Amino acid sequence: MSTDEMIGVEELTRSYGENTGIFDVDLSVRRGRVFGVVGPNGAGKTTLLSILAGTRAPASGRVRSRAQRVLFCPDVPDFEPWLTAAEVVELSARMVGAPAGPAEVAGALERVGLAEAADRRNGRFSRGMRQRLGLAAGLVCRPDVLILDEPASGLDPRGRVDVLDLITDLRRECTIILASHLLGDVQRVCDDVAVLVGGRVVHQGPVADIADQGRPNAWYLRIRGRADRLAELLAAEDWVTRASAVEEDCVLLEAVDAAAGESGIPRALVEHDVPLVALHGHQEDLESVFLSLTNRTDR
């Protein structure tokens, strides 16, 4: 266990049948980081989160943890409908043995934007409000690790931005493990990410590495003239791996490496006398990496 690791798993397996569950999963989540878990439906995300939260047991492997308190906020939190929002938060704190006073309860509700609903019974709360309440009920417990399953899935755009900002703030207070289908959200708030496919980790590393995998080796060239003609000319170059017209005046060009493209593109345009209107690099994002990894595994 490395010195900055807060929680991790080693060769974790829990099978629910062929390709259902998780298999030989190794993960390491560092203290104070926001760790994203992404994967298609049925990839084993909930199983992994449940084992980390201690509500399910692994068949084999082990969980390493320095955390005293690990809390799990499910995607659809549910509470006794006759409790007010403030009572839910207070109960949550009392259950973990860290009683919270009225100021702390009010503070937690304020942070998730539920201050005005503090004295309302939660039975009639919308899904989004319940998700916020679940978050407040987690925050008030001052957890070492907060596990969030789809924390923004039921929220309106404003609420989503607020919750993502809150998660970004929270990394100063605790370590967060976040599962989400919204890859843009994961890319925005997570420091590290693991991609789970068929119960196995197919990629793990800093999100920044994905967005910043060196310089781009693919570019969009917007030109004055016919893109299909230029694509044909470029495809004949030995440093080009792919060239195709994506619009009438735009070519997507992929080079063997970044350097070859950077020197080859200006030279080719001059040689073929093609006026350049705009040029920008095609950057890998989490979504494209995710799709590439899941497609590769599916095949």
Add this chain to the structure above:
Amino acid sequence: MNGALYRLEATRLLRTHTLLLLLLAFTAFGAVGPLLAYSMEDLLRLADPEGELAAMDLEIPAMTAGDALGSHIELVAPLGVLLVVLVAAMALTMDSSPGRSLFYRSRVPGTARLITPRVALPALAAVLAHLVGALVAWAFTALLFDGPPLSAVMLGALMGGVYMVFVVAVVALASSLTRNALAVVGIAVLVLVVCAGVGSLPFLAEWAPGALLQGVVLPAAGAPLTDLFPAVATTVVLTAGALFLALNRTGAREV
């Protein structure tokens, strides 16, 4: 012991009005049972305006305090127990909602700490309601008939309270077998009906848990409450077994 969970269950009983409902229902049984016994002759006359039954020269024995208290128990046994099953199921079916289940299970270590308040408070409410019902039944019986001593009736009612705890334990066991609230109620009622069926066999009657409800009636019949000791023993053992199994199975359940 986590006081927060006991407070939660107390709040559930008060805020959902289940305690009030139990008390009102058992009070009503306590009043209606003796009144029915007292008015039996008039009721029969109303049901037989032509006097056909009277013409058959049937001998209807005069109603006694034992009949009055027995009439109360005849209402408690099916209706009161069903209410107790419903109240206990409300508290014990927390796993019917995964979101709610996770809220509790990820915060409270150990199933016993989680389940005990959910058994204890509904059981306490059921015992209290049964005692109040017995007190009301005794008061009406004393008013309308020559009632037995209050202390003996209440002691008998306490023995009936042991049966109420057993009923809650059966619900706890049922909730450990299935997550669906309706199925929990169904299984619990089925188990109680089977117990009542087994208890109707003459050689098992004195050992059956359901016999404990007769604790309210025995003093009026002049029988000692010690007659119920075999049933108390069976009920305590079955309750402990049901709770042990419930804790075991609920602890093994994953959410």
